[in-house]
Amino acid sequence: MTAEYKVLDGVALITLDNPPVNGLSHATRQGIVDGMNQALADDGVQAIVITGAGKAFSGGADITEFGKEAAMREPNLHSVIGVVENASKPVVAAIHTVVMGGGLELALACHYRVVASGTKVALPEVKLGLLPGAGGTQRLPRAIGVEAALNMIVSGESVDADLLASMPGQKLFDEVVQQPEQLLQEALAFAKSVAKVKDLPKVRDLPAKHPQGEAFFQFARNTVGAVAKNLPAPLKCVEAVEAATKMKFNDGLAKERELFINLMWTPESRALRHLFFAERAASKINDVPADTPKREIKAVGVIGAGTMGGGIAMNFLNAGIPVTILETKQEALDRGLATIGKNYEAQVKKGKLAQDKYEARMALLKPTLSYDDLKDVDLVIEAVFEDMGVKEQVFKKLDEVLKPGAILASNTSTLDLNQIAAFTKRPQDVVGLHFFSPANVMKLLEVVRGEKTAHDVLATVMALAKKIRKVAVVAGVTDGFIGNRMIEQYGRQAGFLLDEGATPQQVDKAIEKFGFAMGPFRMGDLAGNDIGWAIRKRRAVEKPDMRYSKTADLLCEKGRFGQKTGAGWYDYEPGKREPIVNQEVLEMIEQHRKDIGITPRKISDEEIVQRLVLSLVNEGARIVEEGFAQRASDIDIVYLYGYGFPFWRGGPMNYANELGLFNVVETMKRFAKNPHDDAQFWQPAPLLAQLAKEGKQFK
Numbered sequence: 001m002t003a004e005y006k007v008l009d010g011v012a013l014i015t016l017d018n019p020p021v022n023g024l025s026h027a028t029r030q031g032i033v034d035g036m037n038q039a040l041a042d043d044g045v046q047a048i049v050i051t052g053a054g055k056a057f058s059g060g061a062d063i064t065e066f067g068k069e070a071a072m073r074e075p076n077l078h079s080v081i082g083v084v085e086n087a088s089k090p091v092v093a094a095i096h097t098v099v100m101g102g103g104l105e106l107a108l109a110c111h112y113r114v115v116a117s118g119t120k121v122a123l124p125e126v127k128l129g130l131l132p133g134a135g136g137t138q139r140l141p142r143a144i145g146v147e148a149a150l151n152m153i154v155s156g157e158s159v160d161a162d163l164l165a166s167m168p169g170q171k172l173f174d175e176v177v178q179q180p181e182q183l184l185q186e187a188l189a190f191a192k193s194v195a196k197v198k199d200l201p202k203v204r205d206l207p208a209k210h211p212q213g214e215a216f217f218q219f220a221r222n223t224v225g226a227v228a229k230n231l232p233a234p235l236k237c238v239e240a241v242e243a244a245t246k247m248k249f250n251d252g253l254a255k256e257r258e259l260f261i262n263l264m265w266t267p268e269s270r271a272l273r274h275l276f277f278a279e280r281a282a283s284k285i286n287d288v289p290a291d292t293p294k295r296e297i298k299a300v301g302v303i304g305a306g307t308m309g310g311g312i313a314m315n316f317l318n319a320g321i322p323v324t325i326l327e328t329k330q331e332a333l334d335r336g337l338a339t340i341g342k343n344y345e346a347q348v349k350k351g352k353l354a355q356d357k358y359e360a361r362m363a364l365l366k367p368t369l370s371y372d373d374l375k376d377v378d379l380v381i382e383a384v385f386e387d388m389g390v391k392e393q394v395f396k397k398l399d400e401v402l403k404p405g406a407i408l409a410s411n412t413s414t415l416d417l418n419q420i421a422a423f424t425k426r427p428q429d430v431v432g433l434h435f436f437s438p439a440n441v442m443k444l445l446e447v448v449r450g451e452k453t454a455h456d457v458l459a460t461v462m463a464l465a466k467k468i469r470k471v472a473v474v475a476g477v478t479d480g481f482i483g484n485r486m487i488e489q490y491g492r493q494a495g496f497l498l499d500e501g502a503t504p505q506q507v508d509k510a511i512e513k514f515g516f517a518m519g520p521f522r523m524g525d526l527a528g529n530d531i532g533w534a535i536r537k538r539r540a541v542e543k544p545d546m547r548y549s550k551t552a553d554l555l556c557e558k559g560r561f562g563q564k565t566g567a568g569w570y571d572y573e574p575g576k577r578e579p580i581v582n583q584e585v586l587e588m589i590e591q592h593r594k595d596i597g598i599t600p601r602k603i604s605d606e607e608i609v610q611r612l613v614l615s616l617v618n619e620g621a622r623i624v625e626e627g628f629a630q631r632a633s634d635i636d637i638v639y640l641y642g643y644g645f646p647f648w649r650g651g652p653m654n655y656a657n658e659l660g661l662f663n664v665v666e667t668m669k670r671f672a673k674n675p676h677d678d679a680q681f682w683q684p685a686p687l688l689a690q691l692a693k694e695g696k697q698f699k
């Protein structure tokens with residue numbers, strides 16, 4: 001059953017019942033049409049109410065039908081809407097909790113709408129690179145006015161029903177029910193009150209006009225175009241709404257349809273839809289069932305109040321979870337607390353955080369120098385110096401003082417989590433929680449699964465990640481986990497590009513034009529070039545044959561560590577982040593080319609982009625095939641949320657799929673022939689080679 005039918009005192013009640021949010025699947029749509037036909041054929045029925053069971057009126061399309069034939073199978077949403085709108089008996093939508101996308105389009109086709117106070121209303125299609133394709137762009141402007149509708153359609157954000165209902169002249173809601181539990185009763189009464197109406201009101205018959213017409217849309221195009229940049233959908237939303245004001249209703253519908261279909265085929269929409277599913281997939285751990293019991297996390301400890309510790313603590317304070325933060329010295333503790341305070345104060349100043357909330361959050365923070373204060377916490381996250389000796393001390397101490405069942409997490413970015421776990425007598429309770437800097441801002445969290453990490457620990461931290469609004473991806477214990485293991489290869493390619501003739505600014509510009517938030521050299525300057533230097537020194541011992549460009553070492557030998565020293569690949573004015581080209585660095589690069597006997601050549605932006613991005617793809621494929629990531633789409637999530645990969649390209653693995661894996665492999669073979677590059681580097685990962693051969697894609 002996906003739509004239930006019953007008759008209550010002369011009113012037919014059709015209840016959508018497709019948990020969790022009454023998505024409009026084929027069976028649900030069929031249920032609505034069957035219910036409508038039954039009601040229309042029954043002389044005892046005077047009016048019809050459509051509502052939703054459980055947690056929504058309807059959240060819109062059923063995501064399991066996305067991009068599949070079932071989504072369009074008759075009765076498709078257009079047909080359902082036709083049946084409802086053209087019904088000879090009044091149809092009332094009884095709306096509560098959530099009405100979104102196709103759900104709102106269905107409601108807009110009803111003759112009347114009764115809504116429960118507090119309902120969230122949205123047309124979120126733009127977030128998937130689409131526009132509402134079942135009349136939403138034509139009916140919503142007629143119901144709430146052109147400007148308000150355009151805002152909702154272009155932003156995709158949800159708006160409170162009460163706010164919409166308070167807008168003068170609005171025709172979206174006929175009645176707001178203050179007590180949501182009385183919605184059905186009120187809607188049934190409303191249906192009876194309109195049962196005799198012969199000339200049934202239809203939103204499609206209302207006018208859609210904006211007083212400034214032309215000028216308004218010109219303004220909208222300019223503003224939306226400036227913000228949307230690489231995404232085609234927002235401007236198409238403007239075009240569709242403009243059509244509502246200029247065309248006859250049916251012509252506007254046809255225009256909306258045409259725009260919708262065109263958007264469906266854009267790589268940007270495919271990327272955003274991929275991302276939507278990738279995010280859901282990332283939260284699942286293949287061998288940890290969703291119903292695995294979780295441990296309760298009511299209080300958290302953080303060890304180390306430095307760059308990461310402070311940011312990590314803020315995540316929990318923001319979620320209302322008390323944090324005890326521990327340092328070795330009072331002075332370090334004071335400094336850490338002051339930084340947290342300053343961060344919140346900046347938010348208060350910007351009007352993003354209310355003063356009382358700031359105070360409430362700070363009140364949840366308990367500074368300490370004593371491990372005794374940690375004996376009641378449920379989870380501890382260690383963020384001390386990146387040194388195995390220091391980690392050993394800390395974990396042994398934690399093992400002594402923490403209560404049984406507490407989770408011990410490390411924020412290490414390079415050290416072996418299994419070794420850290422072995423410092424304790426409870427390796428099953430140890431997990432990696434690798435936050436990204438700034439930890440209170442960056443959405444990514446790599447959850448590092450040790451050899452012995454217990455299932456319920458994993459289930460607990462995945463749920464906790466959601467609570468603190470992070471996107472968590474599970475990684476295995478491999479050097480650099482997912483993100484940094486890949487970025488090392490990307491950095492190596494960036495170095496080879498310098499050796500062959502590119503400048504840091506050319507490389508940065510090319511990849512930023514591709515859509516990255518920041519090119520590799522600006523990123524190095526921001527993160528600190530000394531970090532990569534330390535890693536290369538380690539690699540020189542572990543893998544003495546590995547080729548890499550020496551330019552970054554030469555830079556570090558000059559003490560040019562990046563923004564923190566005011567000089568890196570670029571120069572920086574004190575307190576500013578704008579990169580300024582430094583002649584000496586360019587000369588250093590040139591000299592190095594001479595020293596290694598390379599005659600520089602002109603390298604195209606396209607080659608730069610392909611070499612950088614495909615280096616990520618190849619290492620990503622290796623990580624999946626070696627089992628350190630569960631699926632290729634997890635790699636995309638890591639790059640989108642942790643490394644500034646352009647959203648509208650859907651991540652490196654999705655980008656490779658778009659290029660076609662056969663082409664990717666062929667391009668790599670070409671790069672392998674470059675004598676100044678590393679032929680080994682460009683051997684396609686076996687998984688990639690296999691998929692390309694079979695004509696398949698990364699999943």
Ligand code: NAI
Nearest residue numbers: 304305306307308327328332383384385386411412413437
């Ligand atoms: P940091 O040097 O800013 O902070 C470390 C803090 O730990 C200092 O305040 C220090 O006083 C304190 N500390 C040192 N030994 C301690 C001990 N035995 N007990 C208590 N406190 C102690 O370092 P940062 O950058 O915050 O890094 C911390 C950890 O986070 C490292 O493992 C690092 O690899 C990892 N990490 C760092 C990232 C970054 O971008 N900085 C990103 C992701 C992970």
